[in-house]
Amino acid sequence: MTTESIRVEDVSMCFHMTTEKISTMKEYIIKKLKGQISYKEFWALRNVSFSIQKGDILGVLGLNGAGKSTLLKMVAGVLKPTSGNIYVNGSMAPLIELGAGFDTELTARENIYLNGSILGHSKKMMKKHFDEIVEFSELQDFLDVPIKNFSSGMYARLGFSIATITKPEILIVDEILSVGDFKFQQKCESKIQDMIKEGTTIMLVTHSIDQIRALCNKAIVLEKGSLIQSGTVDAVSDFYYSKYT
Numbered sequence: 001m002t003t004e005s006i007r008v009e010d011v012s013m014c015f016h017m018t019t020e021k022i023s024t025m026k027e028y029i030i031k032k033l034k035g036q037i038s039y040k041e042f043w044a045l046r047n048v049s050f051s052i053q054k055g056d057i058l059g060v061l062g063l064n065g066a067g068k069s070t071l072l073k074m075v076a077g078v079l080k081p082t083s084g085n086i087y088v089n090g091s092m093a094p095l096i097e098l099g100a101g102f103d104t105e106l107t108a109r110e111n112i113y114l115n116g117s118i119l120g121h122s123k124k125m126m127k128k129h130f131d132e133i134v135e136f137s138e139l140q141d142f143l144d145v146p147i148k149n150f151s152s153g154m155y156a157r158l159g160f161s162i163a164t165i166t167k168p169e170i171l172i173v174d175e176i177l178s179v180g181d182f183k184f185q186q187k188c189e190s191k192i193q194d195m196i197k198e199g200t201t202i203m204l205v206t207h208s209i210d211q212i213r214a215l216c217n218k219a220i221v222l223e224k225g226s227l228i229q230s231g232t233v234d235a236v237s238d239f240y241y242s243k244y245t
């Protein structure tokens with residue numbers, strides 16, 4: 001019997017964007033107080049519905065701005081849908097905006113504990129996994145460097161290494177496989193393959209159809225916020241390839 005891991009039911013997301021250019025915070029506050037800011041609605045997602053069974057690896061395809069990251073953030077609980085419902089059944093590790101909680105003035109060592117606590121882990125737990133995080137990220141020589149001096153790849157390595165210390169039932173992965181150098185990408189991919197073998201359900205956003213074909217069994221396509229195709233990875237990636245190339 002299959003069990004549902006994630007159900008997205010008629011979900012829409014509306015952002016309110018300012019219609020004029022505001023250059024400074026001061027200008028924003030003055031205009032806001034005077035009621036001079038006008039907003040325009042922008043629907044990043046409209047009436048999206050699908051579900052994923054336990055152990056499914058779902059690839060999310062779509063051109064820039066199609067709504068992929070918005071969808072992942074809603075499933076991860078970072079954004080609340082304007083309408084519709086999302087049901088998640090199982091523990092989840094979101095690999096989105098890696099290192100979003102980092103404090104750039106602090107060292108890598110300090111950020112490991114900081115990020116761990118943001119992810120809900122105790123200091124004891126972080127101590128236990130500290131060496132594993134350092135080893136996987138390969139940042140041994142940079143542990144006591146403030147991370148403002150890190151490259152974006154180093155950021156992502158640290159973020160990925162911290163976020164994957166637990167064995168989640170559901171993994172949400174946004175584009176992270178495209179950051180870092182080729183060797184690190186392969187390490188991340190192999191860690192994800194291990195999780196797949198253990199039955200983890202995965203939702204994955206990447207612009208690489210090859211990666212989607214290699215990792216996923218199912219896929220969906222978003223176009224301008226609407227879900228226009230869903231099904232097996234072969235059928236959906238063929239559709240995507242012929243529509244957009």
Ligand SMILES: Nc1ncnc2c1ncn2[C@@H]1O[C@H](COP(=O)(O)OP(=O)(O)OP(=O)(O)O)[C@@H](O)[C@H]1O
Binds near residue numbers: 064
């Ligand atoms: N906080 C926000 N406020 C206003 N608009 C937003 C916000 N976040 C996203 N958007 C808009 O919603 C749309 C979808 O964005 P999203 O980042 O989900 O697209 P995407 O498919 O992940 O794109 P990409 O492939 O470029 O990463 C875009 O037009 C974007 O400008």
